[in-house]
Structures are given as C-alpha cells and as structure tokens.
Amino acid sequence: MDSIDYYNKYAVKFFEGTVDLDMSQIMEVFLKELEEGDTILDMGCGSGRDSLYLYELGYDVTALDASAEMCRLAEVHTGLEVLQMRYEDMEFDDVFDGIWACASFVHIPKGELPAILKKTAAALKEHGVLYFSVRQGNFEGFRGERYFSDYTETEIKDLLEDTGKFTVEEVWVTDDVRLNHPDVRWVNVLAKKR
Secondary structure (H helix, E strand, C coil): CCHHHHHHHCHHHHHHHHCCCCCHHHHHHHHCCCCCCCEEEEECCCCCHHHHHHHHCCCEEEEEECCHHHHHHHHHHHCCCEEECCHHHCCCCCCEEEEEECCCCCCCCHHHHHHHHHHHHHHEEEEEEEEEEEEECCCEEEECCEEEECECHHHHHHHHHHCCCEEEEEEEEEECCCCCCCCCEEEEEEEEEC
C-alpha cells in the first residue's frame, strides 16, 4: 500500500489525530517572512488544520493533498477548496509567496525529493519562502504500511542547497507535538528561493 492509499483508508483516524494539534509556535518562524494577504500553498494539507489557521490570519491559502479522502475531510473542515494532486504533478509557476509543507515530505523516497523540491521552487515567487519538516534520523524504508525517509540536519540542508534553487535560512530540531510520539523528533527547515 502506498502512502496515498494509506491516507485514503485511514483518513478519519488521521484527521481526528491531527486536526487539533497546535503548530502556531513553529509557524511563527515562517510567517515572519510573509505579509498578510500573501499567497501560501499548504502542501500535503492533511486535515486542513494549518490551511484554516493561515486563512483565518488573512492569507490567501491554496490547500493541496494527494489523498482524495483527506481532501474531502479538509474541505468540510476548512470550507476551502482543496486541490487533489500529487507533488510530482504540480505545474505552478511563480505563484506563491510562501509554501508550508509541515511533515509533508516524510513519505517521499530520498532519491525523488530533489525533483519535488525543484517543483516547489518553481511554484514560489522570486525570494519566496519555504518551510518544511522531516523526521530526524537515518532511516529509509517501510514502517508498518507506510514508507518513510528520515534525515539528519546536515543531510537535508545539503540536499536542499544541492538543488541550486534555495538558500537555507534556518534548520532546527523540535519534539513531536503529538504527546503519543515522544520518540519522534523533527528537522525543521526555512529556506528562500534564490
């Protein structure tokens, strides 16, 4: 089962487990680079939690997820249209001031992430800002029914800079906001389009 099938199958459970999580503290770092009314793409929006938060703050939000069931739940939760699309199918060109991809790249095989990052860069306006987070570690492979790619801070920074599309502004590590995942830590990245 690929990760999209997983999220279609367990959409309600995932929605209920993530919709009330508070990401505002981490989001502050991202939002310092933006102004009210700016356009933001929420890549892998899941429950729509962050899309709704950003929308209520006055940003022009586009929500996107590959799972049809997650899109359906996110639309109900947010009242916003949610694009059902895989990252590799994105064709945005110079559209967004910011891209928020919270835990959105965790299921992408490491060899495929550079191409996704290039599509992400194409979607950003000049000097646009990208935030994303990945699980900290060295693991790549299946955990249960889903594929995961974990990264060290150095590895993800090097990968991002190797694309030639971004300047890394900040990399920092945080604990998981989910109380039932005390062993998971996240590498957070803030970068700007070159």
